[in-house]
Amino acid sequence: MYWEKEIETMGRSDLASLQLDRLNHSLEQARRSPFYGKRFAYKAPSHLAGLGDLTTLPFTTKDDLRNAFPYGFLTVDLKEVVRLHSSSGTTGNPTVVFHTAGDIGQWGNLIARCMYTTGVRKHDVFQNMMGYGLFTGGLGFHYGAEKLGVMTIPIGPGNSKRQIWFLQNLETTVVHILPSYALRLYKFFEELAIDPREDLALRIAFVGAEPHSEEIRKKIEDLYNIKVYNSYGLSEMCGPGVAFECECQEGLHIWEDHFYPEIVDPASEEVLPEGEPGELVLTTLTREAMPLVRYRTRDLTRFLPGNCPCGRTHRRIDRITGRSDDMLIINGVNIFPIQIEKTLMAIPEIGHNYLIEIRKENFMDRLQVHVEINEEVFHGTLAELEKLQENAVAALRAELGVTPSVKLVEPSSLPVSEGKAQRVYDYRNEAEAEG
């Protein structure tokens, strides 16, 4: 069940020579941009003899992209450019990414490959609940789904009652959705007294754009009685479609015919031995308008060992465990928010939504986790709530190595956002108003 069997199942040595070929071509293309033209003017070899030689080249960072705003990474004349996407940034210049018609075509093909891999076919109905616009999640999947030949409903995010109306009345079978929104949307089904497990034709959801735990995936699968596949991408590479889960749901195949992946230690910047967790670094192999060389994604993952039973030879990465810049240091202990999520979601009495706050008190960092209780398992006694609070503190202490305080809050009381969920609030750098 392959979209492009020859490429997806290509032998490793053939794949490596394809990569080296494309890499050299890509480096040549990159040199046409002002940024790489200058960077590679003296030191970079004009032709790499092997893929390993790539490690002699410097990294490209998000700051490089910002500083070169707007056209410093563009390799082609503007008349060849057909699209711009941009990733949201709260400070400084936004990151802008350009696409030629060829880039858009390849990207669509990659998304079609991802969707086909999970069993989506022409007769499916695809409701795309990701944001359309500068964000790549909406348009990326839109073009891919059309390439595959699936009827696509470009509904975008939000307006939950309308989403449910379409899901029901058009008998949608496939959705693309933020994992946090999939959980929130479920509440609306309850209000409308519709059972998504029974009353929908839905069978597949693609979730991405937010790091999420395996427990969250299982929860969504269970609430809707569907298969949920993890999607990975970033706008700097193209958008979604960089890596995707196959039917085995054990790690994401990174499409190595288009991207060359490395895992590096974010602190020492050394390439790590295969299988060790670290930061994903990607080099584009086929991008025309804006090739990137050794781009620091800041996403943390590792290569999974062994071959995938699906027969694809492209290596798999583990689900993203966080971003190198998401790491919280609490009284000297390194913590990733996803560890907190994973721990909370394993406790059945705890609902879907949570929030993390960090404050300074008497020169110590204080971690407080707000959790919504799960109303379905509330029996009406104070004793059970006290026990739940104790259990949550104990489980978090065991996972994190620091002792948080846990505050139980009412379901649906934590703030929700239409876009990516913000769950960490770090108040340590703010002036201390409280005593």
Added chain:
Amino acid sequence: MGVQLSVFLENKPGKLETITKILAEAGINIRGISMASEGEFGVLKMLVNDPGKAHQVLKAHHFTVSERNVVVAIIADRPGALHNLLLTLSSQKINIEDCYGIVLEEGGQAAIVLDTEQFPEAEKVLQDNQIWLLSDGELYSL
């Protein structure tokens, strides 16, 4: 027996009022009320004349509500009456999680709501000891 509603509440100003307002607007009469609190959160326990409807309106306002059976015992309004009732239960090793009084219109008697994990046992012990327990019908028509 009666059906008690338990509502999970964060301890924030105005929370309790919100609940009494919702119930008043739905025409629901609160017979008895008790609050068990830990500091940051608590459980509000109520006996009302229409628990099904109260549950529904509170849930519609996103409150976390749970129903459980409680024993409602009638005791004489005189010294030692409550003590004797509790003694009867403790002698049978029945643990009471919470108890609170409710108002009766007739004079000379008091009704006590007994919230216990051992509901059927408590009911049986009190019946065996000839203590007057209010039935659903009697309770809701008070």
